[in-house]
Amino acid sequence: MRYAMVIDTLKCVGCSDCVVACQTENNVPIGYCRDWITESVSGTYPTLELELKSERCNHCSSAPCVRCCPTGASHIVEGGIVKVTANECIGCGACIESCPYDARYQHPEGHVDKCTFCHHRLEKGQLPACVSVCPTKCMYFGDLDDPTSEVSQLLKSRKHKVLAPEAGTKPNVYYLIK
Amino acid sequence: MQEEIFISGRNIPNIDPVLQVWHFPISLYLFLGGMAAGIIFFASLFTIMRKEKDFPTTVKGAMIVAVIAISIGLMALMYDLTHMFYAWQLYTTIRLESPMSWGAWVLLIVSILSFLWVFSYSTEIFPKWDWKFDWLKKFQAYLIKNRRTMAMVMLPLAVILGIYTGILLSAFNARPLWNNPILGPLFLTSGLSTGAAAIILFSKNHFEKHLLTQIDLALIILELGLIIHLLMGMAAGSAVQIEAMQVLVNGEFTVMFFVFVVILGLIFPATLEGAELMGFKVPSVVPALLILMGGLIFRMVMVEAGQITRYLY
Amino acid sequence: MVNSRRSFIKISALGASGIALTPLAFSSINESTLSENLLAEGTKNLKRTATYCEVCFWKCAAWAYTDEEGNVKKLVGNENDPHCNGRLCPRGTGGVGMYNDKDRLKTPLIRKTIDGKETFVEASWDEALDLVASKFKGIKKKYGAESLGLLKHGCPGAHFNHLFRSFGSETDAEPAYAQCRGPRETGFALTFGSWVGSPEPTDIRDTKCLVLIGSHIGENMHNSQIQEMSDAIDNGATIITVDPRLSTAASKSDYWLPIKPSTDIALLLAWMHVLIYEDIYDKDYVERYGLGFDELKEHVKDFTPEWAYGITTIKPDQIRKTARAMGAASPAVIIHPGRHVVWYGDDTQRARAMAILNGLLGSWGRRGGFYFKEKIKIPDFPHPPYPEPKWGWKELAAKYPLADMGITTELIRASIPNKDNKYQIKAWMVAGTNLIQSIPDTKLLLEAIDALEFLVVIDTMPMDITGYADVILPECTYLERCDILRSATNREPSIALRVAATTPKYNTKPGSWIAREIGLRLGLDEYYNYENLKEVIEWQLEQLGSSLEEMKKIGVKKFPRKSGSMYITEGEHHEFGTQSGKVEFYSAELEELGFDPMPVYKSHDHPEQGFYRLNYGRSPMHTFSRTINNPNLNDLMDENKLWVNPKVARIEGLKNEQEVWLENQDGVISEFPIKVRVTERIRWDSVYMYHGFGQHNKKLSRAYGKGACDTQLITKISTDPIMGGSAMRGNFVKFITNNPHKDIEV
Numbered sequence A: 001m002r003y004a005m006v007i008d009t010l011k012c013v014g015c016s017d018c019v020v021a022c023q024t025e026n027n028v029p030i031g032y033c034r035d036w037i038t039e040s041v042s043g044t045y046p047t048l049e050l051e052l053k054s055e056r057c058n059h060c061s062s063a064p065c066v067r068c069c070p071t072g073a074s075h076i077v078e079g080g081i082v083k084v085t086a087n088e089c090i091g092c093g094a095c096i097e098s099c100p101y102d103a104r105y106q107h108p109e110g111h112v113d114k115c116t117f118c119h120h121r122l123e124k125g126q127l128p129a130c131v132s133v134c135p136t137k138c139m140y141f142g143d144l145d146d147p148t149s150e151v152s153q154l155l156k157s158r159k160h161k162v163l164a165p166e167a168g169t170k171p172n173v174y175y176l177i178k
Numbered sequence B: 001m002q003e004e005i006f007i008s009g010r011n012i013p014n015i016d017p018v019l020q021v022w023h024f025p026i027s028l029y030l031f032l033g034g035m036a037a038g039i040i041f042f043a044s045l046f047t048i049m050r051k052e053k054d055f056p057t058t059v060k061g062a063m064i065v066a067v068i069a070i071s072i073g074l075m076a077l078m079y080d081l082t083h084m085f086y087a088w089q090l091y092t093t094i095r096l097e098s099p100m101s102w103g104a105w106v107l108l109i110v111s112i113l114s115f116l117w118v119f120s121y122s123t124e125i126f127p128k129w130d131w132k133f134d135w136l137k138k139f140q141a142y143l144i145k146n147r148r149t150m151a152m153v154m155l156p157l158a159v160i161l162g163i164y165t166g167i168l169l170s171a172f173n174a175r176p177l178w179n180n181p182i183l184g185p186l187f188l189t190s191g192l193s194t195g196a197a198a199i200i201l202f203s204k205n206h207f208e209k210h211l212l213t214q215i216d217l218a219l220i221i222l223e224l225g226l227i228i229h230l231l232m233g234m235a236a237g238s239a240v241q242i243e244a245m246q247v248l249v250n251g252e253f254t255v256m257f258f259v260f261v262v263i264l265g266l267i268f269p270a271t272l273e274g275a276e277l278m279g280f281k282v283p284s285v286v287p288a289l290l291i292l293m294g295g296l297i298f299r300m301v302m303v304e305a306g307q308i309t310r311y312l313y
Numbered sequence C: 001m002v003n004s005r006r007s008f009i010k011i012s013a014l015g016a017s018g019i020a021l022t023p024l025a026f027s028s029i030n031e032s033t034l035s036e037n038l039l040a041e042g043t044k045n046l047k048r049t050a051t052y053c054e055v056c057f058w059k060c061a062a063w064a065y066t067d068e069e070g071n072v073k074k075l076v077g078n079e080n081d082p083h084c085n086g087r088l089c090p091r092g093t094g095g096v097g098m099y100n101d102k103d104r105l106k107t108p109l110i111r112k113t114i115d116g117k118e119t120f121v122e123a124s125w126d127e128a129l130d131l132v133a134s135k136f137k138g139i140k141k142k143y144g145a146e147s148l149g150l151l152k153h154g155c156p157g158a159h160f161n162h163l164f165r166s167f168g169s170e171t172d173a174e175p176a177y178a179q180c181r182g183p184r185e186t187g188f189a190l191t192f193g194s195w196v197g198s199p200e201p202t203d204i205r206d207t208k209c210l211v212l213i214g215s216h217i218g219e220n221m222h223n224s225q226i227q228e229m230s231d232a233i234d235n236g237a238t239i240i241t242v243d244p245r246l247s248t249a250a251s252k253s254d255y256w257l258p259i260k261p262s263t264d265i266a267l268l269l270a271w272m273h274v275l276i277y278e279d280i281y282d283k284d285y286v287e288r289y290g291l292g293f294d295e296l297k298e299h300v301k302d303f304t305p306e307w308a309y310g311i312t313t314i315k316p317d318q319i320r321k322t323a324r325a326m327g328a329a330s331p332a333v334i335i336h337p338g339r340h341v342v343w344y345g346d347d348t349q350r351a352r353a354m355a356i357l358n359g360l361l362g363s364w365g366r367r368g369g370f371y372f373k374e375k376i377k378i379p380d381f382p383h384p385p386y387p388e389p390k391w392g393w394k395e396l397a398a399k400y401p402l403a404d405m406g407i408t409t410e411l412i413r414a415s416i417p418n419k420d421n422k423y424q425i426k427a428w429m430v431a432g433t434n435l436i437q438s439i440p441d442t443k444l445l446l447e448a449i450d451a452l453e454f455l456v457v458i459d460t461m462p463m464d465i466t467g468y469a470d471v472i473l474p475e476c477t478y479l480e481r482c483d484i485l486r487s488a489t490n491r492e493p494s495i496a497l498r499v500a501a502t503t504p505k506y507n508t509k510p511g512s513w514i515a516r517e518i519g520l521r522l523g524l525d526e527y528y529n530y531e532n533l534k535e536v537i538e539w540q541l542e543q544l545g546s547s548l549e550e551m552k553k554i555g556v557k558k559f560p561r562k563s564g565s566m567y568i569t570e571g572e573h574h575e576f577g578t579q580s581g582k583v584e585f586y587s588a589e590l591e592e593l594g595f596d597p598m599p600v601y602k603s604h605d606h607p608e609q610g611f612y613r614l615n616y617g618r619s620p621m622h623t624f625s626r627t628i629n630n631p632n633l634n635d636l637m638d639e640n641k642l643w644v645n646p647k648v649a650r651i652e653g654l655k656n657e658q659e660v661w662l663e664n665q666d667g668v669i670s671e672f673p674i675k676v677r678v679t680e681r682i683r684w685d686s687v688y689m690y691h692g693f694g695q696h697n698k699k700l701s702r703a704y705g706k707g708a709c710d711t712q713l714i715t716k717i718s719t720d721p722i723m724g725g726s727a728m729r730g731n732f733v734k735f736i737t738n739n740p741h742k743d744i745e746v
């Protein structure tokens, strides 16, 4: 099983609902975020392209954050989800330095925190909070090892990209593009 | 025009707008670790070569400096942990993929060994000192007998420790400035050089000083070569690497890097050392202190500058 | 306003006990322990309560999740609700912040003068309510109950409306009409005989072509609308957006027409021209249901795309292509009526033009166009008939023949003593509207406020308007109260329940309780023949064949349609609600009233050299001014920025993130600076900012002074002569780079 998130940039409006939903679902303290929104504009008025993206930990298949963790606090669970065990984490920051996406942060309590793909919800058969709330329904979640899953199908039929592939981390969050 | 902005969610302390997760303590730790590795390297080497009599400061006084440096370095490292009370978790596992993990272990072993080393020399260094307990005295005698064995273990560990201070950074693909295989040898060279400088600083033995100055000069020339290699390598690299190089060559850290590290920390002291070797009268503390300063600033620059280089955004 | 009687109390002494402002970021953290945090992820036992969202007026039904201690932890949309389909928008999800905001109003406050200084003093509810009641009685005795004006918005409005009507006043208004959707309701009513209403009956999910005239869905986060737009994208619908700015919707569109501001009517006329003269309109529909098509045809004869090009700067072939795309999709096409449509003063006519286009395309009452909406009538709890007031909002709005609701600005004007005033207002109750931000022409507003004998404000937050009150009554948030049943128009009628998810924090009370307590003090017992609102709702639900028990479990109940099909069936005879029963391309009604029977393009002012048009709109994560201080939403966006085109930035020497002040055509200077965002998304003749920021009350620890306030700079208003809307888009600003307030500051 390999969990993946597929996000359709043609539909995302950058409303940040996914960011608040994550905060309230996961008790992320105000001032911190597990996911975030970027906007890129290119061209000259009125010939313009606008791309909005909801970003988070990519649960990389080749995760440098897990490799560099000295205690094993950063680890991989079933489905390829990269997680952090708070009371094994010493707060050395190595994993933060190692992530090309700056997807991790120091929780005010000292340990490192990041997106968990809402593992606790998946266990209950629910979708991640951000996916379940998105008003444009532009986020999809599922198993890439299952060729019939919605995410597999979407990646088969649509053009897509991942972020910073040159960093070599093999991300599992995909963006559908034009 | 190309515009890239965060709409929301990225105003996280120490992460945005640029990473500031590792601070001065980490630079200090890398510097002290490297310097200690240098001292231990020379002490072990001269001991293995049975030349300890010719290098009294190296094997005695400087090793005290090394032990102190390692202790301060470790404290600095602990200080920068945000979850300090869980630090013991470091020693519940060995993770070879994580430089931080094996580095912590090497550091632990090296610090124990160098402490024992200093202990073995304690009566020589402080002749009036008396270890009250018999077993301590016996233990000391045992250590003195096995110094060469200790040296043989410490020599490779010192090299590993020196390289580790570089690999700790270079293992991070995510920071283009760090992600360079030369960082290991470069930091090792710099560590050896600062170690030599530390010995010169304390040594009163002319021969010891002279030889270490020669070694140091050679190390500095090697270090300069490695730095040029590093920059050229990045200049020939991908766009992100070129951008990373710009931080040193034509950016925020250029003055720090060129003036304080390259000129005042390497070229100028090297010139002084050269002059000294050629017979001019130079107070040897001056180049030694400059080299130590340069070594520390070099690590500060690399740690800080590395964190502002990134792939995205 | 130096000698103002009722000066704005900036640093109000919110009582001696005034709860210290906690620095935001870490307040929530200290309370939780590590182990709690480790367990946080959903393992806690959360209880859910039915509610509907009050963060905007879409009123999405939701579940509020509370923990054992009664803290509201999260809000999730009700799956069964047609307003949200189980997904709240960011503001709804962040609604927890309304409840958690430590800056909330905490207890009743009364304005008193102490040592010559005006200040707010904490009061008990009895004290405050007795004072309000005695003032109301006094005004009624002296001037008549009609002299009491009610300015309201949102749910609290219903409770105070009943109070006012019972007391004999129908002098009310809300900014959601004259500052918002008024013109489109009139324009569509004139054409189709029906208001558009809220939620808009746009069949976006099934449309083949969605045309947005300025309407910036995606930033305007009205929930099911944005959800359906996303469906439309999936379905491959053609989206056409007319906007001088690259709105989010524009960026998702197949066609973005970057129109010169204020020229939309010209484009709309040219579209009609193409549809008619290329014969691609819905002939059957027009013939069967239309009235005045020939006049229209004649009217638009010369309004060619070439003609419109000169006005709108939209290329003729773009106009033709987009018209053909509409024609091809007809009748599954929507010329979206927009919502905040008070732009240039001829807004009813622009709405008419949009309605006429819909008529030509046959989209009203058609699948993929506009469906026939339906709603459930909630029975009134029995009470004696209301007394008949001698005058009310209607008389105040008499100047505007087609005003269908109270006109805020007229109510404001009537509050300024003037011998020409036929009707004089003496006191206001303001409930759930932050007039300082929502009403343009601040000078006039403050003049009126200053002249009032009494002003009571009911709010949840120390918003700008509260600073002018004589009495502030703190309402608890929507999460802490039971409220009226929601019934709204939709494909399927439905009702939704709101009961308290937790007990009110601080010394705050539900609006229904406040209204009733005032009513009892005014001797209106027979209008309050119940103990509390719950009793009313129980009765109403019983009448509707449901029960409180049932509703608590389901939150939303759908009812079968009774009015027939959502769409006109093929060839069906259909009576429209207009005077003629037809779709009126030509409006005899308007003609009789002395207005253009068909829309005409009239030129509007354009900025002079050095000035830029002040454009504004919605930020997707905020609702007007009300959410700016909300800790969760403020965390997403804590200030607005001024969008400036790179060309303008170059000419004016402006850099990204640089702070500037703005001065408008009337010399009004923004109180706070705003940071520049240099972006290609805005035209070179305009600047753009999100509405709602730049608030003045220091009690708002997060919102105070963050960003600039558009309202302050909107001093020039053109009033729509047909229905009284206040058009706000004709204001121009220039940049000031050095702090103009420096010498005033200490």
Ligand SMILES: Nc1nc2c(c(=O)[nH]1)N[C@H]1C(S)=C(S)[C@@H](COP(=O)(O)OP(=O)(O)OC[C@H]3O[C@@H](n4cnc5c(=O)[nH]c(N)nc54)[C@H](O)[C@@H]3O)O[C@H]1N2
Residues within 6 Å of the ligand: C056, C057, C180, C181, C213, C214, C215, C216, C217, C219, C220, C221, C222, C242, C243, C244, C245, C247, C259, C260, C261, C262, C263, C264, C338, C339, C340, C341, C343, C615, C616, C617, C618, C619, C620, C621, C622, C623, C624, C729
């Ligand atoms: N997130 C969020 N959503 C909301 C609200 C909120 O507060 N926050 N409020 C809700 C309410 S009550 C309302 S009324 C609606 C308002 O939402 P809309 O009806 O969509 O708002 P408008 O102000 O009509 O449209 C703003 C757009 O008009 C463009 N515009 C400006 N001038 C012109 C012009 O001359 N011609 C054209 N064609 N376009 C122009 C602007 O660039 C901007 O993109 O939003 C609703 N949705």
Ligand SMILES: Nc1nc2c(c(=O)[nH]1)N[C@H]1C(S)=C(S)[C@@H](COP(=O)(O)OP(=O)(O)OC[C@H]3O[C@@H](n4cnc5c(=O)[nH]c(N)nc54)[C@H](O)[C@@H]3O)O[C@H]1N2
Residues within 6 Å of the ligand: C054, C153, C154, C156, C175, C176, C179, C180, C181, C339, C340, C431, C432, C433, C434, C435, C437, C438, C439, C440, C458, C459, C460, C461, C463, C475, C476, C477, C478, C511, C616, C617, C623, C624, C625, C626, C691, C710, C711, C712, C714, C728
């Ligand atoms: N300059 C400018 N002016 C505008 C607009 C614009 O875009 N620009 N938009 C116009 C439009 S479209 C509209 S609809 C209006 C909206 O105008 P308003 O409805 O006045 O807008 P808000 O800023 O949301 O103010 C709502 C007030 O209600 C309070 N409130 C929130 N919840 C509750 C509650 O449960 N109980 C009580 N008692 N109070 C509560 C809030 O704290 C706030 O003070 O503004 C119009 N005015």
Ligand code: SF4
Residues within 6 Å of the ligand: A011, A012, A013, A014, A015, A016, A017, A018, A019, A037, A053, A054, A133, A134, A135, A136, A137, A138, A139
């Ligand atoms: S909630 Fe959906 S539409 Fe909104 S920003 Fe997130 S991904 Fe985009």
Ligand code: SF4
Residues within 6 Å of the ligand: A056, A057, A058, A059, A060, A063, A064, A065, A066, A082, A098, A099, A100, A101, A102, A103, A104, A114, A169
């Ligand atoms: S995105 Fe960063 S934190 Fe997440 S798995 Fe990849 S490297 Fe690790």
Ligand code: SF4
Residues within 6 Å of the ligand: A068, A069, A070, A071, A072, A073, A074, A084, A088, A089, A090, A091, A092, A093, A094, A095, A096, A112
């Ligand atoms: S900060 Fe924590 S999770 Fe990250 S590498 Fe260090 S111990 Fe591992």
Ligand code: SF4
Residues within 6 Å of the ligand: A021, A022, A023, A025, A026, A034, A035, A056, A114, A115, A116, A117, A118, A119, A128, A129, A130, A131
């Ligand atoms: S998957 Fe869960 S943890 Fe990750 S960003 Fe979405 S809501 Fe947050």
Ligand code: SF4
Residues within 6 Å of the ligand: C053, C054, C055, C056, C057, C058, C059, C060, C084, C088, C089, C090, C091, C092, C093, C221, C222, C223, C623
């Ligand atoms: S659209 Fe958003 S803010 Fe408005 S009622 Fe729905 S969830 Fe609440």
Ligand SMILES: [Mo]
Residues within 6 Å of the ligand: C176, C179, C180, C181, C339, C340
């Ligand atoms: Mo509105």
